[in-house]
Amino acid sequence: MATNRIFNFAAGPAILPLPVLEEAQRDLVALPGVGMSVMEISHRSKPFEAVIQECEANIRKLAGIPENYHVMFLQGGATLQFAMVPLNLLAAGETADYITTGSWSEKALKEAKKVGNTNVAFTAKADNFTRIPKQEELKLTPNAVYVHMAGNETIHGVEFHQPPDVGSVPLITDASSHMLSRPLDIAKYAGIYAGAQKNIGPAGCTLVILRDDLLQKAKANRAYEKLPIMIQYGPHAEEKSLHNTPPAFAIYVMNLVTRWLLKLGGLAEMEKINIRKAEKLYAEIDRTGFYRGHARKEARSRMNIPFRLPKEELEDKFVKEAKAAGMDGLKGHRSVGGLRASIYNAFPEEGIDALVAFMQEFEKKNG
Numbered sequence: 001m002a003t004n005r006i007f008n009f010a011a012g013p014a015i016l017p018l019p020v021l022e023e024a025q026r027d028l029v030a031l032p033g034v035g036m037s038v039m040e041i042s043h044r045s046k047p048f049e050a051v052i053q054e055c056e057a058n059i060r061k062l063a064g065i066p067e068n069y070h071v072m073f074l075q076g077g078a079t080l081q082f083a084m085v086p087l088n089l090l091a092a093g094e095t096a097d098y099i100t101t102g103s104w105s106e107k108a109l110k111e112a113k114k115v116g117n118t119n120v121a122f123t124a125k126a127d128n129f130t131r132i133p134k135q136e137e138l139k140l141t142p143n144a145v146y147v148h149m150a151g152n153e154t155i156h157g158v159e160f161h162q163p164p165d166v167g168s169v170p171l172i173t174d175a176s177s178h179m180l181s182r183p184l185d186i187a188k189y190a191g192i193y194a195g196a197q198k199n200i201g202p203a204g205c206t207l208v209i210l211r212d213d214l215l216q217k218a219k220a221n222r223a224y225e226k227l228p229i230m231i232q233y234g235p236h237a238e239e240k241s242l243h244n245t246p247p248a249f250a251i252y253v254m255n256l257v258t259r260w261l262l263k264l265g266g267l268a269e270m271e272k273i274n275i276r277k278a279e280k281l282y283a284e285i286d287r288t289g290f291y292r293g294h295a296r297k298e299a300r301s302r303m304n305i306p307f308r309l310p311k312e313e314l315e316d317k318f319v320k321e322a323k324a325a326g327m328d329g330l331k332g333h334r335s336v337g338g339l340r341a342s343i344y345n346a347f348p349e350e351g352i353d354a355l356v357a358f359m360q361e362f363e364k365k366n367g
């Protein structure tokens with residue numbers, strides 16, 4: 001049935017597991033036992049309650065999220081979290097630390113600056129965002145209200161394989177493009193957020209995981225009561241993402257994705273597959289020097305792999321010919337240029353093999 005699907009290397013919205021799409025298609029018109037589409041039922045109905053509760057339970061199980069963390073399904077994308085984090089947590093007279101390792105963490109910083117005092121604890125800008133900080137490079141503020149980072153920079157292809165040590169200061173990570181790609185040590189983080197459309201579902205839903213003491217801290221912030229209710233974490237956390245109508249269809253598809261991950265064996269299994277896929281592609285990038293990876297080796301992302309060719313004309317040619325060969329979404333982000341292969345959880349290993357074979361052919365003809 002899926003013979004007309006090509007290899008989709010897009011950064012986001014991105015590829016979803018085929019069995020998930022097929023199940024959503026099969027049940028689109030009528031959920032089994034319900035007789036209506038998931039798009040047509042009340043978000044307060046029993047069938048939808050079952051969907052959102054299972055989705056939360058599966059995410060807790062997959063990621064190992066303890067009881068003292070809230071799991072929320074919000075809207076507004078990761079971009080709204082850039083604002084919600086400081087609006088809730090950064091009170092007058094306090095300072096928030098930001099580690100910037102690429103475009104997304106820079107955008108997060110820009111939003112926080114509108115709200116309160118910030119400190120750039122580290123920036124890799126001078127290195128063209130090719131690396132993550134060494135522990136001793138971090139200039140952390142003692143008693144910062146939180147430290148913000150982006151666990152995986154989708155555009156620059158830079159990933160933290162271990163979180164930085166920030167002592168007892170709460171660590172908040174934008175995990176949009178690597179959430180559920182591998183186990184994360186949740187206890188190291190006080191807050192995690194991820195737009196679903198990269199690795200966990202369709203656009204329209206943002207997963208937010210927040211430790212309860214941060215929620216209590218937000219509520220004690222004097223500015224909190226003045227925030228629009230949709231910006232406050234409290235109602236979303238306390239009403240289990242049902243303060244208003246949630247993105248029901250996106251949550252339904254996310255739930256199917258979590259089932260797919262559980263069936264596969266969970267995040268440790270997923271990580272093994274992701275390591276194998278990424279290593280295959282990096283091995284080809286490093287093979288002769290014709291291709292050049294953007295990120296330094298120790299900071300290489302397993303999800304987003306930006307790379308360059310010797311000449312820009314060749315890059316355009318590569319994108320065009322790859323597309324003709326059934327590989328789409330390989331053009332790099334305009335800020336980095338070159339090419340980028342996004343190889344999220346759902347991206348099949350055959351697609352990596354196809355790209356590697358194509359790269360070898362292309363080098364033979366143009367190298």
Ligand SMILES: *Cc1c(COP(=O)(O)O)cnc(C)c1O
Binds near residue numbers: 080150176198
């Ligand atoms: C895509 C992306 C964002 C922006 O997500 P939206 O859902 O479009 O707001 C933020 N951070 C990272 C790491 C991303 O990959």
